[in-house]
Amino acid sequence: MGQPIAVRTDFAAIEVRRLARRAKDSDQVRRLLAIAAVLDGASRAEAAKVGGMDRQTLRDWVIRFNKQGPDGLINVPAPGALAKLNTEHRAFLARIVDEGPTPPIHGVVRWRACDLIMRLHEEFGISVSDDTVYRALKDLGFSHVSARPRAYKQDPEAIEAFKKNSTLAWRKSAAVLRRTRG
Numbered sequence: 001m002g003q004p005i006a007v008r009t010d011f012a013a014i015e016v017r018r019l020a021r022r023a024k025d026s027d028q029v030r031r032l033l034a035i036a037a038v039l040d041g042a043s044r045a046e047a048a049k050v051g052g053m054d055r056q057t058l059r060d061w062v063i064r065f066n067k068q069g070p071d072g073l074i075n076v077p078a079p080g081a082l083a084k085l086n087t088e089h090r091a092f093l094a095r096i097v098d099e100g101p102t103p104p105i106h107g108v109v110r111w112r113a114c115d116l117i118m119r120l121h122e123e124f125g126i127s128v129s130d131d132t133v134y135r136a137l138k139d140l141g142f143s144h145v146s147a148r149p150r151a152y153k154q155d156p157e158a159i160e161a162f163k164k165n166s167t168l169a170w171r172k173s174a175a176v177l178r179r180t181r182g
Contacts, residue, residue: 004044005059008066013039019070031061031073038062084128085120085136092123093133094140 011019013036020032034051038044038058048058064072085093096119101108108115113130120126120133 005062005066007035007038007062011039011070013037016070023070025074027075028070028073031065032070034058035062035065035073084126084132089120089124089126090136090140093120093136094142097137097140097142 016032016036016039020029020036023029023032030051030053034047034053037047037050042050044055044058048055051058051061053061061073093116096116097111101111101115103109106115113133116133116137117128117130120128
């Protein structure tokens with residue numbers, strides 16, 4: 001069997017226990033107590049038992065403690081996979097969603113995820129899933145619920161005239177109903 005890795009000597013067992021009392025992370029506390037046991041002269045098997053781990057795991061934590069000190073005993077979250085859409089892709093998505101589709105050119109009246117995926121593939125040659133596009137749009141502040149599509153080249157004056165006439169007609173019919181009831 002090989003020799004155990006020595007624990008750094010700039011910390012005494014009492015200091016390590018004091019650090020364990022102040023620590024907020026329970027896993028860090030267990031590891032600090034196991035290292036304090038080693039500094040007190042306990043065997044590696046006994047120290048590992050104190051920390052609720054096996055000897056090999058204790059060895060790995062001693063190596064991290066020697067390199068990084070007490071803060072090295074805190075679990076570091078894994079970085080995860082790299083984002084499929086970079087800032088350029090996101091800016092492109094934001095721009096085309098803001099502008100909206102032109103029905104005669106794009107063949108749709110509102111963007112769907114599959115349309116946006118196709119545009120990303122045409123522009124950048126990347127392939128992403130619906131979830132990736134939805135997540136990116138949410139991060140960019142766009143709502144998943146789309147607005148009702150507006151007809152291409154709709155006449156705003158005709159819309160206002162219709163609103164004025166239909167409101168007036170509704171008021172007249174409501175007044176007639178009130179008179180007949182009572």
